Amino acid sequence: MKNCTCVKDILVSSARIDKRVTELAEQITNDYKDTSPLIVGVLKGAWIFMADLLRKVELDVDVDFICVSSYGCGTSSSGRITLLKDITTDMIGRDIIVVEDIIDSGTTLLYLKEMLLERGAASVNIATLLSKPSRRVVDIDVKYVGFEVPDEFVVGYGMDFKERFRTLQDICILKEEVYKK
Numbered sequence: 001m002k003n004c005t006c007v008k009d010i011l012v013s014s015a016r017i018d019k020r021v022t023e024l025a026e027q028i029t030n031d032y033k034d035t036s037p038l039i040v041g042v043l044k045g046a047w048i049f050m051a052d053l054l055r056k057v058e059l060d061v062d063v064d065f066i067c068v069s070s071y072g073c074g075t076s077s078s079g080r081i082t083l084l085k086d087i088t089t090d091m092i093g094r095d096i097i098v099v100e101d102i103i104d105s106g107t108t109l110l111y112l113k114e115m116l117l118e119r120g121a122a123s124v125n126i127a128t129l130l131s132k133p134s135r136r137v138v139d140i141d142v143k144y145v146g147f148e149v150p151d152e153f154v155v156g157y158g159m160d161f162k163e164r165f166r167t168l169q170d171i172c173i174l175k176e177e178v179y180k181k
């Protein structure tokens, strides 16, 4: 998807994303040396980030996906989490890295982390492409953060507004009129 007329600004260019994803992958490769972590991607937003990240991580990993919904169709969290698709990999005793597109209030990741630990994971760390620290309402430790971003609703590189714009190569801010439609 190119030259999208709905975009106001590019917040993070694809070149910056690529460089930062490489750094995160190196960090994960070092931190998990000689282990085989289970990587759990949160659908749908994390799919592109996870694909790029894992092709740069030099570890023997297992991959699974989970799908939760916390956002209705608007731009703010409903606060209620619904599990739409569960993982199928046996996770007991596994070191897990949850890969997420963006941490906003933190509710989704806190819910997932507690659920995976309760089910018997040995450890759970979080890798998120973006973090909006000013929006946090729960206290949660996030080990790998790509970029801290201001309180703007962003799309692209996997992230959507009402299921649109996921295939933009950059992380973009939409024009206000797109929300007001």
Ligand code: IMP
Pocket: 042, 045, 070, 071, 077, 100, 101, 102, 103, 104, 105, 106, 107, 108, 109, 152, 153, 154, 155, 159, 160, 161
């Ligand atoms: P949280 O539970 O409030 O942290 O919400 C996290 C989820 O909300 C993320 O996984 C995203 O799917 C979605 N989200 C939060 N902010 C944005 C945004 O700016 N653009 C697109 N999705 C967002």
Ligand code: MG
Pocket: 042, 043, 044, 045, 046, 100, 101, 102
């Ligand atoms: Mg998400």
